[in-house]
Amino acid sequence: MKNLRILRWALPLLLFVAAFAVGFKAATEHNLDNGYQIGDMATDFSLKNVNGQMVSLSDYENAKGFLVIFTCNTCPYAQAYEDRIIALDAKYKTQGVPVVAIMPNDPNAKPGDSFAKMKERAEEKGFTFPYLLDEGQKVYPAYGATRTPHVFLLEKKPSGNEVVYIGAIDDNYQDATQVEERFVENAIDAMLSGKEINPKTTKAIGCGIK
Template sequence: MSNLKLNDPYVNFLLPSTNGNEVSLDMAELGEYKLVIFSCNHCPYAQAWEDRIIKIQEKYKSNGLSVIMISSNDALKYPEDSFPKMKERHEEKGFNFHYLFDETQEVAKMYGAERTPEVFLFNEIGLLKYQGTIDDNYENESEVKIKYVEEAIESLISGKDPEITQTDAVGCTIKWI
């Protein structure tokens, strides 16, 4: 369960990005809607959703959405989740969003994230409006019936709160230090 509750403001941070910059949620270049996703390289659930995350950023960037993906896994126990491997993954997949390294796991703890992937969607004034999973079928995109994140984004864009505000995140557990 999230430490952040519905309508709580986002918790800001400053983390290194695979593109060479440091990223904070307060950066002016980020869109008004922020989709913070805790993920990683090695988890098959996270891998299964990567292409959909890229598509979500493409689809909603013009509406002011910024995807910010964060890996908080213990890179000593899981070397495939190390920062150099994250940079490789960013290049291989052509991520169109920031991929950040939470080496100390402080950000994951502040948010209460437990799974990879686990999403936190914030509205234009920075309040949490949806938390949970991306959609209802990680295995097969063509069999998705409910696109939780996209439905929540569409609601925010149209000036409404999402009907579904929380789902159980489906994925691997964050690998704690």
């Protein structure tokens, strides 16, 4: 009898939790549906860099494409990829594909991702690329980014910046020496050589954007 009373009390709560989970999942999927897909043209933006200057993709007149990476200071996954992102910028910037990093988190929710902390992190790690604040969180929803890091490779064409790859940097965030699939490098190499990118999408692994 006691167990029955507990069940009657707990059942509404369990139903509420289940409904919330389903609603959250649907909202997340809806957000992804609203983001850029392969073949879409990415709208340009103007965001503040850690040096105080505003940066837009249109500033790069001679670029062949862009490696737009949503990342942050505080996520362990993002931190694990920082050196690899620096290496990607060093390798591909001279080939016309610079890294453009964007911090999408709300600093009120993650104080460690404040603009002041972004400046500190960029200086500490020696970032060679723009590290931009998505103030008001307007850019990352347009892209459909959900994780840090989350990569969007854009190919610059006469009609605009086409999304040609979305997802992860590689297949091993824990150990750069044990990477087997270098998704981003393979995608950029294929793009620059005019070959088909395969795969065009992978699952981004990282912290959820706050």
